[in-house]
Amino acid sequence: MKAFKTxxxxxxxxxxxxxxxxxxxxxxxxxxxxxxxxxxxxxxxCGIILGPFTGGLAAGxxxxxADVSTGYGIYAPATFVIKALDAAAVGCFYNLLTAGSSTWSxxxxxxxxxxxxxxxIMVVGYLAYETFLYGFPTAVVGVAANITQAVGGAVxxxxxxxxxxxxxxxxxxx
Numbered sequence: 001m002k003a004f005k006t007x008x009x010x011x012x013x014x015x016x017x018x019x020x021x022x023x024x025x026x027x028x029x030x031x032x033x034x035x036x037x038x039x040x041x042x043x044x045x046c047g048i049i050l051g052p053f054t055g056g057l058a059a060g061x062x063x064x065x066a067d068v069s070t071g072y073g074i075y076a077p078a079t080f081v082i083k084a085l086d087a088a089a090v091g092c093f094y095n096l097l098t099a100g101s102s103t104w105s106x107x108x109x110x111x112x113x114x115x116x117x118x119x120x121i122m123v124v125g126y127l128a129y130e131t132f133l134y135g136f137p138t139a140v141v142g143v144a145a146n147i148t149q150a151v152g153g154a155v156x157x158x159x160x161x162x163x164x165x166x167x168x169x170x171x172x173x174x
Contacts (some may be wrong), residue, residue, distance in 0.1 A: 019062025039155025119150030
């Protein structure tokens with residue numbers, strides 16, 4: 001049991017680092033003083049690889065650290081919660097729809113529904129937080145950027161899914 005916990009901790013730390021690097025790699029500023037990035041691709045994969053709870057924590061920590069490290073600390077508390085819920089939603093849908101099924105249609109459906117729900121959580125979460133920070137009219141301006149980020153993250157992560165399936169990474173984590 002101890003080796004499993006150590007392995008899970010190591011992979012969780014690695015995934016948090018990948019989220020952080022992906023988030024910091026390319027940052028395009030938005031009108032709401034936030035930024036668009038490609039880290040959401042890793043957020044989605046956290047939920048799939050590590051499961052909803054552990055994947056959510058890794059995604060939240062990695063995203064929070066990226067915000068703090070790049071001068072967007074005002075977003076860090078909300079980012080932790082939003083990205084954790086984002087990854088958890090992807091992990092829940094993917095795990096639920098692929099449990100006991102190895103078909104690509106189940107995997108594609110689970111991924112698509114997970115990315116749609118996780119992306120929606122992200123868009124609504126930042127809309128609520130930016131409404132609190134800047135008011136609703138300013139927050140609405142950021143919705144298009146957040147939708148772009150959610151869709152871009154889903155598109156970037158999807159090609160990695162077949163490799164993860166071939167490696168049977170989810171079962172190796174159990």
